Amino acid sequence: MKRGIEPGSISELTVARLSIYLRCLEELERLGVETISSHELAERFNLNSAQIRKDLAYFGEFGIRGVGYQVSELRQQLVEILGLDRERRIVIVGAGNLGMALCHHSGFAGEGFLVVAVLDSNPSKIGKPTPAGLLVENVERLPEIVPQRNVEIGVITTPAEAAQPVCDALAEAGIRAILNFAPARIQPPDGVKVRTVDLKVHLEELSFHLAHQPQRRG
Amino acid sequence: MKRGIEPGSISELTVARLSIYLRCLEELERLGVETISSHELAERFNLNSAQIRKDLAYFGEFGIRGVGYQVSELRQQLVEILGLDRERRIVIVGAGNLGMALCHHSGFAGEGFLVVAVLDSNPSKIGKPTPAGLLVENVERLPEIVPQRNVEIGVITTPAEAAQPVCDALAEAGIRAILNFAPARIQPPDGVKVRTVDLKVHLEELSFHLAHQPQRRG
DNA sequence: GCCTGTGAACTCGTTCACAGCC
C-alpha cells in the first residue's frame, strides 16, 4: 500500500471513477454481497474491469488473486482514499434559487458534507432563513466565517460576473476546493482546486445533439 | 462549409468548447470587438489557439487568413452549429428543491430554453405552483405532455432509484436529450443523449484533493 | 507581414493480454 500520492499524479478521470466505484460498493454491501471480482463489478454497473483494476492499482493492492475484492474492505479503502473519513464543511456563496436548493440537497447535506453558511451580498437577502435553518449572512464576513467554522469547500452560485472575485475571496479566506456553478471560466488561484458545473454548456451540448441527429420526431 | 455532421464524429469535448467559444464571442460583441484572431481569443479567455482552430475546422472555414474571425459572423455560425437558432422546450421530472430551483434558473429559463412542465409522482406535490408560475403535474401525463408541448429535453431531478425508469419513460415519450442530476449511472436508450451531472461525485473529487494536498491549513 | 487550416508528433487515457499468485 503506497499512500502519500502527490495530487497531480492521479488523473481527474480516475478520481471521479473512484467515487462511482464507492457508490457501487455501497449498493453491493446493502445487498449483502461480500466478495466481488472486477469483472463482475464491471458487468453489474457497466464499467470496464481492466480500468477498475488499473484505477485501484494507483493506490495499492486491494484484491486477492483468484478471488476478487472484499466489498466492505474495499469500500473502506475508497472512503479513506477519497478523504471521506471525516466531515467536510461547506460555504455556499450566492443565495439565489440554486444556492438555496443546494443547501439541503441530499449529498450536500448528509453523508459527510455539511453546509455551515450561506452568504450573499444583497442586503434584501441577508438575514433570511434557509430551508435548512441557517440564516443568510453577509458575504463580507467570509474571512471570519471560514476559519471559525472550519470550512473547507466553497460553492459559488452567484451570477457569472461575481464568480472570479468570489473565487479569489474564498481562496484568500483559506478555502482550497471550490465547486462553481456560475457560467464563467474562472482562473483558479494557486493550490486551489476548482470544478465548474456549467449548466448552460450542458444544455447546449444537448441542443447540438438534437440539431445533428439523423432523424427528428415523425 | 461541410454541414450535415454525423453526431458521433465530433468529440463531446469539442462540442462543450464550442459552447464556451460562443459565450466568449458574445462577450466580445458586447465590448464592440469586431474581429479577433484565434491567438487573441485564446489569450483573453485562456484557451488554446490551435484547439480553437481545430474545433472550428470540423464545421467549416470561418476565418480569414492573415486577419482572423469576424466576431458577429462566427457567433452566428456557432449559434447554428449548436442548434440554438430555435427554442428548445424542457420538462423537469422531480419537483424537489433542485427541480424547483432549475425551473427559473437563468440559462434554463431564457436564452432559447424554456421549461414548459414540471412533473412529480408524489400526490402532495402535484398541483403546487412553481416559482415560474407553472403547476406541478402528474408524471403519468408525460406521454401526452411531450408531444403536445413539443418538449425536446428532459431533466431528471428525482432520487437515484427513479432515474432509470424516468429516463426510459422520457425516451418512450419521444425525448432524445436528457440532463440527469440523480446520482445514478443510467443506461441511455438508443439514440438518446444523456448527460449526467453528479454533484456527489464532484464533492468527492474535491474531498480527494483536500485529503491529498501537500499542506493543510496552518 | 500575419493568420488560418491541417498533417504530423506527441501526450494522455483506455483496453488488451498475460505473468504471477491464490
Next chain:
DNA sequence: GGCTGTGAACGAGTTCACAGGC
C-alpha cells in the same frame, strides 16, 4: 481452475509547426 496487477498496444485528444492564402 480463476482473478489480480501490469507492461504493452492501441486510440483519443492535444499541441506543434508549417504550407498556403490574405
